[in-house]
Amino acid sequence: MPTETLFQRIAAPAPTVTIDFNGAPLQVPAQCSVAAALLASGVTRLRNSPVSGAPRAPYCMMGVCFECLMEIDGEPSRQSCLVTVREGMRVRTQDGARTLPLPPVQIDRAAEVEHG
Template sequence: MRTEPLFQPIKSETDSARTVRLSFNDQPLSVPAGMSVAAALLMSGISRFRATPVSESPRAPYCMMGVCFECLVEIDGVPNRQSCLIEVSEGMRIHSQEGARDLIFQPVGVPFVEVQS
C-alpha cells in the first residue's frame, strides 16, 4: 500500500521566492505565496485536515477542486472552509476541523449578537 504523499509541488523557474507565514493548529509554517491552503498544508507534511462527525475518521484533501469537501478546515475562526479553494495569506490562522460545525450566517452590515443559553 502506498504511504507517501501523492501531491508534490512542481518547481519551475518562474516560482516566486516570496513566502507567507501562517499557522496550523498553532504551529507556525512558512509556505510559498500564491498556492491554496490545502496545497500549502500538504507540502508542509500535514496529512490530517479534519475528523468526520460520526466515526472521527481522519480526512484530507481528495479532489483538490472543491467537489468532495474532504479538505474542510477552520480559517481565522470561520469553520467549514474548503482549503483547496482558498489562497494562503499572511498571518492566516488555520485549525483542523473536529466533527460537525455550524456555520453562522452573518449578513453584511448587521452586527453579530451571540445568544447565551
C-alpha cells in the same frame, strides 16, 4: 530511447508565507490554496470524520468533495482548497460535522391570529 525522466523538479526556491496552524507558526508555499500549501508542508490531516473520527485529507482539490474543510481565520467549514493562503492567516483543523448556516426564521403573525 531516452533514459532520463521527462519531468524534473525546478530547483528555484519558491516564496513562502508564515501562517498560524493549530496555534503554531508554519512556513508554507505562497500563491496556492491553503490545502495545497499544507500538503506541500507535510500536513496530511485537515479534519476528522464526523462519524468515525478518522483523519481526513483533501481529495478533489477543486471544491466538490468537502474533505478539506477547515477553520480559517475563525470561520469554520471553509473549503481550504478554494482559499488562497496569505501571510498571517489562522488555520485550524476541523473536528466533527461541518456547520450549516440556518436561514432566518420568519414568523407569520397573521396565521398565528387566525389559528389562535
